[in-house]
Amino acid sequence: xxxxxxxxxxxxxxxxxxxxxxxxxxxxxxxxxxxxxxxxxxxxxxxxxxxxxxxxxxxxxxxxxxxxxxxxxxxxxxxxxxxxxxxxxxxxxxxxxxxxxxxxxxxxxxxxxxxxxxxxxxxxxxxxxxxxxxxxxxxxxxxxxxxxxxxxxxxxxxxxxxxxxxxxxxxxxxxxxxxxxxxxxxxxxxxxxxxxxxxxxxxxxxxxxxxxxxxxxxxxxxxxxxxxxxxxxxxxxxxxxxxxxxxxxxxxxxxxxxxxxxxxxxxxxxxxxxxxxxxxxxxxxxxxxxxxxxxxxxxxxxxxxxxxxxxxxxxxxxxxxx
Amino acid sequence: xxxxxxxxxxxxxxxxxxxxxxxxxxxxxxxxxxxxxxxxxxxxxxxxxxxxxxxxxxxxxxxxxxxxxxxxxxxxxxxxxxxxxxxxxxxxxxxxxxxxxxxxxxxxxxxxxxxxxxxxxxxxxxxxxxxxxxxxxxxxxxxxxxxxxxxxxxxxxxxxxxxxxxxxxxxxxxxxxxxxxxx
Ligand code: SF4
Ligand code: SF4
Numbered sequence: 001x002x003x004x005x006x007x008x009x010x011x012x013x014x015x016x017x018x019x020x021x022x023x024x025x026x027x028x029x030x031x032x033x034x035x036x037x038x039x040x041x042x043x044x045x046x047x048x049x050x051x052x053x054x055x056x057x058x059x060x061x062x063x064x065x066x067x068x069x070x071x072x073x074x075x076x077x078x079x080x081x082x083x084x085x086x087x088x089x090x091x092x093x094x095x096x097x098x099x100x101x102x103x104x105x106x107x108x109x110x111x112x113x114x115x116x117x118x119x120x121x122x123x124x125x126x127x128x129x130x131x132x133x134x135x136x137x138x139x140x141x142x143x144x145x146x147x148x149x150x151x152x153x154x155x156x157x158x159x160x161x162x163x164x165x166x167x168x169x170x171x172x173x174x175x176x177x178x179x180x181x182x183x184x185x186x187x188x189x190x191x192x193x194x195x196x197x198x199x200x201x202x203x204x205x206x207x208x209x210x211x212x213x214x215x216x217x218x219x220x221x222x223x224x225x226x227x228x229x230x231x232x233x234x235x236x237x238x239x240x241x242x243x244x245x246x247x248x249x250x251x252x253x254x255x256x257x258x259x260x261x262x263x264x265x266x267x268x269x270x271x272x273x274x275x276x277x278x279x280x281x282x283x284x285x286x287x288x289x290x291x292x293x294x295x296x297x298x299x300x301x302x303x304x305x306x307x308x309x310x311x312x313x314x315x316x317x318x319x320x321x322x
Numbered sequence: 323x324x325x326x327x328x329x330x331x332x333x334x335x336x337x338x339x340x341x342x343x344x345x346x347x348x349x350x351x352x353x354x355x356x357x358x359x360x361x362x363x364x365x366x367x368x369x370x371x372x373x374x375x376x377x378x379x380x381x382x383x384x385x386x387x388x389x390x391x392x393x394x395x396x397x398x399x400x401x402x403x404x405x406x407x408x409x410x411x412x413x414x415x416x417x418x419x420x421x422x423x424x425x426x427x428x429x430x431x432x433x434x435x436x437x438x439x440x441x442x443x444x445x446x447x448x449x450x451x452x453x454x455x456x457x458x459x460x461x462x463x464x465x466x467x468x469x470x471x472x473x474x475x476x477x478x479x480x481x482x483x484x485x486x487x488x489x490x491x492x493x494x495x496x497x498x499x500x501x502x503x504x505x
Contacts, residue, residue: 040345043355288345289338 007107011096014106018095022243029242030057033283040287067231072135075228079133084229084236087126090119091243098250099174101260101268112173113161116251120206123244124150127215130237131225142224145294146215149205152301157202159309160195163316164188164255177259182266189256194312196256198305200278203248205297207241210286214294249278366474372452373462374473375494382498385491387469389443393461399454402461405447411440445491452478452486 004012031046031054038045046053071077097112099105109115124147131143165171167188168179180187189196205212216224226237253259253274262270292300356363375385394402462470480486 036349039349039353042348042351042353044353044357047357284342284345284349288341 027057064235074135076133083130087240088236090122094247113171134228138221142215153205156305160198180258187258211289249275370472371475389445403449448490
């Protein structure tokens, strides 16, 4: 028997569980997304594979796995194939410090919030590499857009988290959760509604969701940074995108909606419920709004979100001091 | 100025909520599409499928069409080919012509010789190549007798272009046959 230190075993088990969770959630979210898209447009969505089409994502996954992996001519093969992995791997790490329930945190570290923010930032690098190494104009344009978008939106994102740090006095996600009560009026969203709205808009942009899906922009850039990817190369990007969506919504529910705290019985069910509610809102937004133009996107960020979040931050600081 | 701008911002923000209301409402409304192979729709009144021949009122097995060829000439995509047989009616001496006549007549078809008063042009097949049809409707519009109309043939799917080369005369006859059997 190899003697592994306890924390390592814990992390390994956690990683395996997270991988399973991410895979399962990927399937569920793809199905949910297509169903919501269908119903918003008053059509049934996937319906043919399995009862009400619930096996459709599985069939899609099998199709993706079975496809040939093609490296385009002139592409930088190493970077090209590293990119989807660099995109997906940090997403898994981001799940480690998330407190799913009162006793369900993989690693309870003090800098959990910082860890997530740092690792989600890596995704930008992956998309940049993917766009650059594909030897394709659309990919390159998608990558360029993604970088300027991320640079712009990281700032209001952090500025909207700062008031929560001040209120809870902690960077530990578990402590932030427990510093909020069980009932909705004890959650930080009540004290910081503006920060919540800014945070939510920013995570839409950070996860490249419509109406801020400019790096992918099907109608302009074919598929943006992942135009050239086939099979599981594309599959990994896809999975990474959904994982980041879950991470982002988990953050939103921990920071603003009380995390796993809920009326009557606190537990992971409240957490999942909140995360899924936010995910559904994200999809609802996607199928409601048209994509913004790039200058509009940057205008929203620099002219509105950053000043507003700064004002909000100052105001919070003042109130706490007084 | 400033007040106006702020007001405008709030109206804009409100429009986002209105948008969500629209899609949210649609989400819960009944669906407009049907599950095709198992269900079909019957409201095809406005549907314009490929063209079809109109049968005579009192003789549903024969078309109104007199094989004049106007439709074939006007079709911008050359979809229509007429197969016409010239029949010289009571003349016993016309045997030769009778057998040698079946010729495809397309755009540059010449009018039948007017010298013989009793020569009749009988439509043998009215071939529509639906693959190239743009559904412009010129053929139906230009027919001097109103012998063509749009069909309601929605459920048209096939695996090869051959399946969309339709003999409209045969189609019309078989439909009349079915209608007759049903009555
Ligand atoms: S124009 Fe009318 S009458 Fe003339 S060939 Fe065409 S369908 Fe027949
Ligand atoms: S609808 Fe237009 S394209 Fe089609 S057969 Fe008639 S004339 Fe030709």
